[in-house]
Amino acid sequence: MRTTGDTRARILTAATELFRRQGYTATGMKQILATAEATYGSAYHFFPGGKTQLGEEVIRASGAAYQGLIAELFQGEGDPAETTAQAFTGAAQTLLDLDFADPCPVATIAMEVSGTNEALRLAGAEVFASWTEALAAFYGSRGIAEPRTTATAVIALLEGAFMLGRASRSTAPVLDAAPAAAAVVRAAAGPPSVGG
């Protein structure tokens, strides 16, 4: 028998799936509730802030999940540049496994609503900051100079490569970004380059 706890979780799962597949704006409460097999009454009981509250919770829950993934992928005593490149190679495989659907709704929602929905923009900004912090903690622990700057650039590279990969239905941009990300980490780790 379904409990009320189930209903809340089902609504969140349905919203997460629909937001990442078709975007936030294109997704209506009606479709979320039909997918979750929930009623309007239960939706507004659990999410009195409506679709914006659902958007915020989806962003924060996905953000926390990916922060955990970052902590899991970025650890160990190997070359941090190699660890970074391997995370990108793994991300390319994820993109392929998902048939180029966005694995994570945060970026899509952030792009859609950065200019129009301040609550969701802020939730996205907090998530990106939490990822940067998790990655910077790893780089800092491995003696990388300016770990925050490096972490920001690596996350930007991953997000941008995902965007290009989804648009072209190809893993090539994410695979191309793997050695580039390693180069960014190596430049921060190594002796000053003679090139510039």
Place this chain on the structure above:
Amino acid sequence: MRTTGDTRARILTAATELFRRQGYTATGMKQILATAEATYGSAYHFFPGGKTQLGEEVIRASGAAYQGLIAELFQGEGDPAETTAQAFTGAAQTLLDLDFADPCPVATIAMEVSGTNEALRLAGAEVFASWTEALAAFYGSRGIAEPRTTATAVIALLEGAFMLGRASRSTAPVLDAAPAAAAVVRAAAGPPSVGG
């Protein structure tokens, strides 16, 4: 007096502005036509394919404009890594000048519709490919190894940094990405790294 040529251009300009400010899905034909001071009759005369055709034309026109900007920014005989870093610094200023509105509708539309509108996904993919080609031509002319791979990574880095910058209403991600982009170019230009 307004001519029919004016009407077509006004509709395209209005659609471009609205798509980049609030996204493709959130923008209806009604709002586009009100902003353009145009009628439904003229819209379907010039754009019989409706909003999807408008989306495609906006993506292609913006894509061509930015391809021209890439050709303009990436030239000259200076250090190509420095030229790349300067382009990022300039992009950060653009983001600030626009009060963190997306300067370009291509990425937002690509993120929104990659999974749901094949015509627009393809238009976005063609635009990203044209940018990569323009940038690869520059890197190739400057003797960078694997110019396409390098160009793809640099464009991914710029797009991702813009996304983080818009979400956080800060130029920091784009400024952080500037030395990272230079490092990517330097790694492709220089002798093999000893790091890995």
